[in-house]
Amino acid sequence: MLVSFKNHINTKFPFLKDTRLVIAISGGIDSVVLAHLCHKLNFNFALAHCNFNLRGKESDADEAFVLDLGEQLDVEVFIQNFDTEVYAEENKCSIQMAARELRYDWFSELAQQLNFDYILTAHHADDNLETFLINFTRGTGLNGLTGIPELNGNIARPLLPFSRETIEAYAKSENIAWREDSSNSSRKYLRNKLRHDVIPILKEINPNVLDSFQNTLSNLKETETIVSQTIDDFLNRAIVKKEGGTVTYYISEFKNQNNPKAFLYEVFKNCGFTEWNDVEGLLEAETGKYIASGTHKLTKHREFLILTDCHSELVSESISLNQPIKISEVEVQKSQVKTPLGVLFFDEAEALRDNAQNTIYVDLEKLKYPLEFRLWQTGDVFHPIGMRGKKKVSKYLKDEKLTPSEKDNTWVLTSEDKIVWVVGRRADDRFKVSGRTNQILKIELK
Known part of the structure; x- marks a missing residue:
């Protein structure tokens, strides 16, 4: 030996x-x-x-x-x-x-x-x-x-x-x-x-069963290599985006296969799902339908399947869902506050620039402290900048065609329960800079 x-x-x-x-x-x-x-x-x-x-x-x-x-x-x-x-x-x-x-x-x-x-x-x-x-x-x-x-x-x-x-x-x-x-x-x-x-x-x-078994393993491994390459090529077409613990897939790519269930199994086999007929059923289900395992959640949203890591979801919820972050005037003056989405930076600006996805400019004197950074809630209303009147946050997120996981992880910055910013998306018109503004505050999420 x-x-x-x-x-x-x-x-x-x-x-x-x-x-x-x-x-x-x-x-x-x-x-x-x-x-x-x-x-x-x-x-x-x-x-x-x-x-x-x-x-x-x-x-x-x-x-x-x-x-x-x-x-x-x-x-x-x-x-x-x-x-x-x-x-x-x-x-x-x-x-x-x-x-x-x-x-x-x-x-x-x-x-x-x-x-x-x-x-x-x-x-x-x-x-x-x-x-x-x-x-x-x-x-x-x-x-x-x-x-x-x-x-x-x-x-x-x-x-x-x-x-x-x-x-x-x-x-x-x-x-x-x-x-x-x-x-x-x-x-x-x-x-x-x-x-x-x-x-x-x-x-x-079969006295030579171990030798026969080795030959079988060799053949299976060669087949696995072919399957693996096929799935890699499929994923290159099917994945829309990856973001944190969430992966979004085109449903059409699964439907285009002769055996969608086989591709669903290969893609999601490590996610803890066991009822593969139910997984396949999501391809034709209504928006919002989902299946869940102990580790993952797979949701049908319009023309997409969205895979969410349950651990990531639980972590994001547990950070501040029941404990909103209170931001005092002193903390604003210190210029930065850590949040579950990143760091909020507060700086006085000499001139107004256009709002961007992660940066807004507000009238500093209109803010009342403490500010609050929290997940949006059912019933929240704001006045989208550039629009007349108000709008429910839920309706705004729906119109923006956000996925369920994106909706669940949408945060707002508020002042006296008035929304200043749907963070990373839209500022509120009530706090915008005007000709009467004396101090401009730049708020940026990094």
């Missing part, structure tokens, strides 16, 4: 030879063999072990084993203890998901702080088949059937071509000791059920 591993490194991972590596090590056979192989090749590496404190004394024994292995290989060892059950409860996720998040977050932090170039994990061919079957049984798209990536950012998996059987044979031939995780024998988890009950049957049917 050492010769095959060396050849694989030379072919796929030559860049690992002259870099600083950290190996994610549990104490199990896979990661221990990876450590020994890297030691044989004289790689510059350290070991990183997570103690999830889920198996009592057994977890502590794993930690002690890894420390001993570090001494044996004469490499540095990093240990991190986690209260995994508390994390899972606080984040409302499974123990397995909690352990995964804690593990990779720490590895990333470790690599960044100590300048490790790559993190090596010991995933192998059987792990790859298990992941494929898990995704297959739960339902997935093409990308969920292409297996574990050999290289994902700074995470490298050099054991992926090797089977569990090959790894075990090498460990025994080299008299390598390892730790057995008792939880691996439990059928409680889906991965273990597949490992112990399903995959042995597949190997019985």
